[in-house]
Amino acid sequence: MKLYEKLANSLRQQILQGFFQNGDRLPSVRSLANQYKVSISTVQEAYRHLEMESLVEARPKSGYFVLSNIANYSLPETSRPPQRPLDVSQWEEVLNLLLAKGDKDCTQFQHAMPIMEGASLKPLLKKLTELTKRNADLSLPYGDLRGIADLREQLVRLTFNSGCLLHPDDIVVTSGCQEALTVCLRAVTSPGDIIAIESPSFYGSMQAIKTTGLKVIEIPTHPETGISLEALELALDQWPIKAIQVTPTCNNPMGYSMPEQNKERLYRLAQSYDIDIIEDDIYGDISYQFPRPKTIKSFDTDGRVLLCSAFSKTIAPGIRVGWIAPGRYRDEVTHIKYVSSSMCPTLPQLAIADFIKTGGYDRHVRRLRQEYQQSREHFIKALTKYFPEETKISFPEGGYLLWVELPKGIDTLQLSKEAKHHKIHIAPGSLFSATGKYRNCMRLNFSEQTMAIREDGVRKLAYLIELTLSRKV
């Protein structure tokens, strides 16, 4: 990490923790340079960074001031799901979300769709066109069962950034991350088994658990540190849990990244109970932190972590390229991947391999990281400005999703229907629970719209919420 980034992080932390409040004057450039033993220009660079995030503002001749009012808002509490194995329901609600058409004039808060415009994606699209034009002989036959070697080599490079040391043969390419998760679940479980998951948790993996005939036990989860290791250990003592499925880095829907020491402890826990971990890292590369956080897989010495990812959140979901580092389950995963959808198309794999190799992916992800972080500040500011005071909001450390906990009287399933009439789409909280809890919560993205549209959408949502609350009184 560069010096100015370290300094910016430290200042950001102090602002967010409320050490500096809204409107406060921040330390002068000179005093910080002295204090941190860095150059004047480094401090200026750090402040420029925080300005871009709209956390501070420079006032001529007066110095830098805290602009943010997001220091004052509350995070959700640690979740408290029922501590017993349950069947997953909610398919109908998930289906509604999946089938919701994204009209151009709607405000789309509901999907986990990345930014797919801008120059940084161009090299990939160009390569894809070029390959399609030229390489009928490559695009037409069946591809390589485990994915083309070029891509697997580049994936080894990528996973090295998250602390892994893999070999291309340790990787199986899939049709997106959904296939990766489902294949892994089938590889490590038998119907009737129990899977421990975070709560709230991504609906796609819960629905995979459902159709695989498994039960879930939702573990209390903290909005900053992730799955509670204490609660997990209690559950492991009490129930014959077969595997743990988590999204520990830039979590969906909460956005937290589990601290590294917790990741390692989680791995040790899995080791001591001799169970497997299915780690979803699909948002890991767009962590705002650089270098990106380590994966649980990076601590894996005996192959019990099955790492899943895809380029759906960093490049585009339509490209349908995901992958698994299946550890000791390589043979099972290969078999199940084959019957799941046979080989993956070759050209998208070649195009992505080229994109990584030529540095395009790094550049693209760097750009996304900045844009999303800026969007986060703006979005949270809008939410805290318009939403009721009791609202609790998660604080994403990467990606473009966050979790909103509204006052108890609000039913977000109902709200989502009303909002739809006003052309605003949200993802109701109940989708992220196995049994439809979190009825007063919702997941929102801050990637699909411009900041102005987003703020307008938040304002309208706030109005609908106020209406509901006033009706209750």
Add this chain to the structure above:
Amino acid sequence: MKLYEKLANSLRQQILQGFFQNGDRLPSVRSLANQYKVSISTVQEAYRHLEMESLVEARPKSGYFVLSNIANYSLPETSRPPQRPLDVSQWEEVLNLLLAKGDKDCTQFQHAMPIMEGASLKPLLKKLTELTKRNADLSLPYGDLRGIADLREQLVRLTFNSGCLLHPDDIVVTSGCQEALTVCLRAVTSPGDIIAIESPSFYGSMQAIKTTGLKVIEIPTHPETGISLEALELALDQWPIKAIQVTPTCNNPMGYSMPEQNKERLYRLAQSYDIDIIEDDIYGDISYQFPRPKTIKSFDTDGRVLLCSAFSKTIAPGIRVGWIAPGRYRDEVTHIKYVSSSMCPTLPQLAIADFIKTGGYDRHVRRLRQEYQQSREHFIKALTKYFPEETKISFPEGGYLLWVELPKGIDTLQLSKEAKHHKIHIAPGSLFSATGKYRNCMRLNFSEQTMAIREDGVRKLAYLIELTLSRKV
């Protein structure tokens, strides 16, 4: 069907049934014109057709003569698998086949890879390039969960050709036929259930059955009429069979098409035992018969037939577009398809929809049909010429695969290893049995090579077979 085609079919039938033997003089053009009440040019057209198939030859001033010696060869007998539910094995052998690299200088008899050259595929490739170049906004987001509407509309048209009357909403697009089959299996069964299948049977569906935790019962199958309905009924009486999985049109590996009345009887049987049928129709459109044979699905009035297909055998496997007409299982299939690999990429679907709509697909398939039929005659001639006299060969009515039964002493797993040293790849028969039977059989394709290379490959294979037999003596 055109008049000359009818006449050609009739003559072909008489030749193949041995009514006219090798070297026999065929009826004169004039006498046939009189007999069938058609024009001289129609008869000439029919003979021209049979000449192209190398079934007859024109001798100047003497008329037409039977050229074929394929009338004299024997079909395999009805198979006699053990009549009890069994676990599927053979994954290792299947994996070897899947990983076998197709070097350019090898003779590839082992895969089910279609012809992917020629002008008739050009419009599709052009469209795909055009779409890739233009439509980043279409290719990048998630597609429609059930497949794009344009394609589903065209699929309704296609299935109409096989006797179905469907609505676009009755179709779910998948990532190839393998996903279609696996999704359907999961939709209609629970682990431990028994599935009745043909014997021999496609290894991909058997491996799907294996990883889904099901058992199979292999039903005796006739090389011309398909699964024995009598044997199936006995099995249905004796075992709690949950579903029937068949490939009744242009069967893989045998090539037969079940007579229509048998298809209807099979459907009635499923009805009376209240079980489901998973029908794999992936080769149906390249039946040599035109109009193409009806599907079992065409008789379906209560939604118990789940029709699966894909464009892997008619366009190219790399395009990864398949589909299901799931009947009464639409909701289950949608759910399982979602967790299996989420949405399918949009552009290949759009390109194929356009290919069908503009008539390109029909033209392409018509061309394939002719080429494959010609290849069949040549290939069977080569096989009967070089292979030991006791060899039995199936007689495909469509597609480009056939089944060879060698004398008992030959082990095709062993043969495949020896042949590989001589750069010839075959698919050993044991892959097509749940438990590794058919050790003296193999499946060969007649699509991947030129006729000359194919004949050379057959000659070399024959030599290896002779060697083995002479060693045994």
